[in-house]
Amino acid sequence: MPAFDPTTTAIVIVCLMAGVLGLCGFLTLSERKISAWMQDRLGPNRVGPFGLLQPLADGGKFFLKEEVIPSHVDKVFYVMAPSVAVGTALLALAVVPFGPTAPPPDPVPVAAGAVATFEQAQAEYQNQTNFVLAPGLDVGVLYLFAVGSLAVYGVVLAGWSANNKYSLLGALRASAQIISYEIPLGMAVLGVFLIVGSLNPEKVIAWQTANGVWWLVVFQPLALLLFMTAQYAEANRLPFDLPEAEQELVGGYHTEYSALKLGLMLLSEYVHLVAGSLMLVALFLGGWSLFGLEGFVTHPVWAAAVKTLIVCGKMFALVIFAQFVRWTIPRFRFDQLMNIAWKVMIPLALLNLLCVMAVKQLGWPLGVLTGTSAVLFLGAGVVSVRLSGSVTNPKRKVVKLPPGLPAGVTYAS
Numbered sequence: 266m267p268a269f270d271p272t273t274t275a276i277v278i279v280c281l282m283a284g285v286l287g288l289c290g291f292l293t294l295s296e297r298k299i300s301a302w303m304q305d306r307l308g309p310n311r312v313g314p315f316g317l318l319q320p321l322a323d324g325g326k327f328f329l330k331e332e333v334i335p336s337h338v339d340k341v342f343y344v345m346a347p348s349v350a351v352g353t354a355l356l357a358l359a360v361v362p363f364g365p366t367a368p369p370p371d372p373v374p375v376a377a378g379a380v381a382t383f384e385q386a387q388a389e390y391q392n393q394t395n396f397v398l399a400p401g402l403d404v405g406v407l408y409l410f411a412v413g414s415l416a417v418y419g420v421v422l423a424g425w426s427a428n429n430k431y432s433l434l435g436a437l438r439a440s441a442q443i444i445s446y447e448i449p450l451g452m453a454v455l456g457v458f459l460i461v462g463s464l465n466p467e468k469v470i471a472w473q474t475a476n477g478v479w480w481l482v483v484f485q486p487l488a489l490l491l492f493m494t495a496q497y498a499e500a501n502r503l504p505f506d507l508p509e510a511e512q513e514l515v516g517g518y519h520t521e522y523s524a525l526k527l528g529l530m531l532l533s534e535y536v537h538l539v540a541g542s543l544m545l546v547a548l549f550l551g552g553w554s555l556f557g558l559e560g561f562v563t564h565p566v567w568a569a570a571v572k573t574l575i576v577c578g579k580m581f582a583l584v585i586f587a588q589f590v591r592w593t594i595p596r597f598r599f600d601q602l603m604n605i606a607w608k609v610m611i612p613l614a615l616l617n618l619l620c621v622m623a624v625k626q627l628g629w630p631l632g633v634l635t636g637t638s639a640v641l642f643l644g645a646g647v648v649s650v651r652l653s654g655s656v657t658n659p660k661r662k663v664v665k666l667p668p669g670l671p672a673g674v675t676y677a678s
Contacts, residue, residue, distance in 0.1 A: 277398055281358055289535035290320035296588045303592045330524035335427075338521060342426035347522070347529035350419030354536035356412045360405035360466060361543040363580075364396025364573035365553045368471035369403075395467065396573060405466045406458075409544055410451055413499060416537065417443045423530065424518040435517035438507050438599060442498055445606040446505075450495035452614035453488045456621035457481055457548050460631065466544065470552030480551040484631045487617050487638035489549045491610055493583075496541040498606070500534050503591040507599050542583040543576070550579050609645060616641055 294309060294316065301308030309316035334340060370386035390401070402408060417440050424436020458464055460481065461472045473480050482489050498505040519530045546552060553559060553572035562568045597605070620637040623629075 274398070281363065281398060282355065285355075285358060285536060285539055286532070288539060289532055290324060292535055292539075292584060292588075293323065294320050295585065296591070299585070299588045300592050303589075324528075327525050327528040332524045332526070335521055337428045339426040339428065342422045343521070344526070346419050346423035346426060347526045347533075348419075349422060350416060350533040351529045351536065353412055353415040353419065354533040354540065357409050357537070357540040358543075359398045360402055360408050361540055362395075362397045362466055362470060362547050362552055363543060363576055365569050366395045366397055366400065366467040366470055367393045368465065368468040369401040394569070396569070396576075397467065400467065401465075403463065403465050406454060406464045406544070406548070409540070410447070413537070413540075414443070414447050416499070416533065419530075419533065420518050423522065427518075427521040429521055432518050432520045435520070439501070439518055442501075442505065442507060442602060442606075445603060446495045446498035446610075449491050449606060449610035449614045450499060452611065452618060453491035453495065454548055455614075455618050456485050456488050456634075459618075459621050459625055460484065466547040466552075470547055470554070473551045474554045480549065480554075482549040484634045485549065485617070485621075485638065486635065487613065487642055489545070490642070491614050491617075492545060492549070494605075494610065496538070496545065497587060497590065498602075500537040500541065502534070502538065502587055504594040504596045505602060506596065507602055538584060538587060539580065542580045542587075545583060546576055546579045552576060609649070613641055613645055 297319075298308045298316075300306075309319040312318045312322045334343065367390060369390050370383055372383070395401075399405070420439040420443070421436050424432045424434075424439070427433070457469065461469050463469065463472075469481070497503075519527055522530060553576050555575045559568065559572050559575060562571045617638065620634060620641070624631065624633050624637075
C-alpha cells in the first residue's frame with residue numbers, strides 16, 4: 266500500500282467530496298428534465314439559462330427553510346439518522362476508482378532475488394498516482410459492501426426515532442429490502458473475483474485492460490444485470506422505492522424530516538447511486554479503458570485527464586440510464602419486490618457462480634460464460650412466464666365467494 270501523505274489525502278478528499286456532492290445536485294436537475302421530457306413537460310426552466318441554476322436554488326432553499334423538530338421524536342437519534350445515512354454513503358467513495366489506476370504488486374514466495382524484485386515493484390507502485398482515495402486495498406470491494414450495508418442504520422434510526430407509525434413501517438420495509446438485496450449484490454460479483462483472482466478494484470481494472478477490449482461484461486452480462494438491479498434497490502430507486510411509497514406511507518421513513526435533514530436523506534440516495542455506478546464501471550466496464558483509445562494520448566497529465574473523463578463518462582451514462590429506468594418501469598408491490606430478490610435474483614446469481622466455477626475448474630474458455638449467462642436469463646424468463654404468466658395474461662388463482670352474500674360484497678369489505 267502506498268505511503269500515507271496527510272496533505273495529499275486531504276486534498277483528494279475535499280476534491281472528491283466536492284465533485285460528488287456537486288454532481289448529485291445537478292443529477293437532480295437531470296432527473297427532473299428527463300421526467301419532464303418523458304411526460305411531455307418542460308421541467309425547470311426559470312432559474313438560469315435552461316434552468317441550469319435550479320440546483321443552487323434548491324440547495325439554498327434547504328438551508329433557509331425552518332428546521333422543525335417535532336416534540337414527540339427521540340431528538341438524539343432523530344438528528345443522528347441523516348448524518349449516518351450520508352456518512353456511510355460517503356465512506357463508500359474511499360475505494361472506488363475515479364481515474365487511472367495501477368495494480369499493486371502481488372506477493373512473492375521467499376526465494377533468491379524475489380524479495381528484492383517485489384520491493385522494487387512496490388517502490389514503483391508507491392511512486393505512481395492512483396486516482397482512488399485508498400489505493401492498494403486488497404479487500405476493497407468487500408469494504409464497499411460492508412460500508413454500504415451500514416446505510417440501513419440511518420433508515421432504521423430515522424423511522425424509529427420519529428415515533429410515527431408511517432415512518433416505522435417505511436423503516437421496516439427499507440431494512441427488509443436492503444438486507445434482502447445485499448445478498449444478490451454480493452453474489453453477482455463472486456464470478457468476477459473467481460475470474461480475476463482478487464477483491465482489489467485496481468487489479469480488476471488491470472485484468473480487463475490487459476485483455477484489450479474484453480471487458481468482464483462480455484463474460485458476465487448476467488452478473489452486471491444482477492448487480493445493477495440490486496444497486497437500484499440498495500439506493501431506493503424506482504421501481505424499488507417501496508420504503509418511501511407516498512401512495513401507501515404518506516412519506517416513508519423520512520416523514521417527520523424537513524429542511525436540511527431531509528436534504529441529507531435524499532442526498533445519500535444519490536451518493537449511493539454514484540458510488541455504485543463507479544464500482545460497476547470498475548468491475549464490469551473496463552474502468553478507465555475505452556477500446557484502446559486512451560493510449561493515443563501519451564503526455565502523463567493529459568492521459569490522466571482523458572482516463573478520468575472516460576471513467577466519469579461511463580459513470581454518468583449509467584446514472585442517466587438509472588433515471589430513464591425510474592420513469593419507465595412502475596413501482597413493484599412489496600411482495601413482488603421480495604419475490605424478485607429471493608426467488609429470481611439469488612437463484613440466478615448462485616447458478617451463475619456455479620457456471621464460473623465449472624468453467625474455471627474444467628479449463629474452458631471464458632467465452633462459454635457468455636452463453637451460459639444468456640441461457641440462464643432466457644431460462645428464468647421462460648420459467649417465470651410458465652409459473653406466473655405474463656403482464657397481459659397473468660395466472661392468478663381465482664377463489665369463489667361463498668354463496669348467499671349480497672351483490673357487491675367481497676372478502677375485503
